[in-house]
Amino acid sequence: GAVVSQHPSWVICKSGTSVKIECRSLDFQATTMFWYRQFPKQSLMLMATSNEGSKATYEQGVEKDKFLINHASLTLSTLTVTSAHPEDSSFYICSAQAIRTGGVAGYTEAFFGQGTRLTVV
Amino acid sequence: GESVGLHLPTLSVQEGDNSIINCAYSNSASDYFIWYKQESGKGPQFIIDIRSNMDKRQGQRVTVLLNKTVKHLSLQIAATQPGDSAVYFCAENLTGNQFYFGTGTSLTVIP
Numbered sequence: 001g002a003v004v005s006q007h008p009s010w011v012i013c014k015s016g017t018s019v020k021i022e023c024r025s026l027d028f029q030a031t032t033m034f035w036y037r038q039f040p041k042q043s044l045m046l047m048a049t050s051n052e053g054s055k056a057t058y059e060q061g062v063e064k065d066k067f068l069i070n071h072a073s074l075t076l077s078t079l080t081v082t083s084a085h086p087e088d089s090s091f092y093i094c095s096a097q098a099i100r101t102g103g104v105a106g107y108t109e110a111f112f113g114q115g116t117r118l119t120v121v
Numbered sequence: 122g123e124s125v126g127l128h129l130p131t132l133s134v135q136e137g138d139n140s141i142i143n144c145a146y147s148n149s150a151s152d153y154f155i156w157y158k159q160e161s162g163k164g165p166q167f168i169i170d171i172r173s174n175m176d177k178r179q180g181q182r183v184t185v186l187l188n189k190t191v192k193h194l195s196l197q198i199a200a201t202q203p204g205d206s207a208v209y210f211c212a213e214n215l216t217g218n219q220f221y222f223g224t225g226t227s228l229t230v231i232p
Contacts, residue, residue: 043224095164109167109170
C-alpha cells in the first residue's frame with residue numbers, strides 16, 4: 001500500500017526557534033497532503049491542506065504565518081513551526097490520499113505518516 | 122474545521138468479548154467514512170471503510186455500521202484481543218476533500 005514517511009519523529013527545540021517537519025509520499029505522487037495536530041488524549045485536528053505548486057489552505061483559527069507549509073514537489077510537503085513556543089508542543093501528523101487496494105472501490109484513503117512529537121522548552 | 126477537540130471517552134472490555142465503538146459525524150453530505158486505529162505515539166492506521174450507499178461492511182473481526190439518518194457510525198470488534206487496545210477514530214470525507222476526525226475512543230482490553 002501507499003507509504004507516507006514523516007521526519008523527524010521527535011524534536012525538542014528552544015522557545016523562539018523554528019522547526020521544520022517533512023512529509024514524503026514514498027511510492028506514489030500526492031498533489032495534496034494534509035497536516036494535522038493532536039494534543040494528548042484528543043482527536044486529530046486538521047490544520048491545513050497542502051497543495052503542490054500553490055498556497056496551502058488553512059483551517060479557521062490556524063495562523064498561516066506561524067505554520068508555514070511548502071509543497072514544492074509531488075512527493076514532499078513541509079511544515080515549519082516558526083518562533084515556536086511551549087504551547088506549540090504537540091503531535092503533528094501529515095497524510096496524503098491515495099486509492100487503497102481492498103478498500104471501497106473508487107474511494108481514496110488517507111495514509112498517515114508516523115507523526116512528529118514536538119516539544120518546545 | 123469540523124472535528125472537535127474533546128478528551129477521549131474510554132471503553133474497557135474483557136479479552137474475548139465483543140467491543141462496540143460509536144462515532145457521530147457532523148456533515149450530512151459526507152459520503153465516505155473510515156475507521157482508524159491509533160497506538161500511542163504513532164500515526165493512525167486504516168481498519169475499515171464504508172461509503173454512504175452502504176449501511177454495513179464487514180472485515181476480518183471488524184464490522185462497520187452506518188446510520189445516515191442520525192449521522193452515526195459504529196465499529197464492532199469481535200473477540201477483542203489485548204492487541205486491540207488503542208484509540209479508535211472515525212473519519213468522514215466528502216469525496217475529494219479533506220478527512221475530518223471524530224472525537225475518538227480509547228479502548229482498553231483487560232486480559
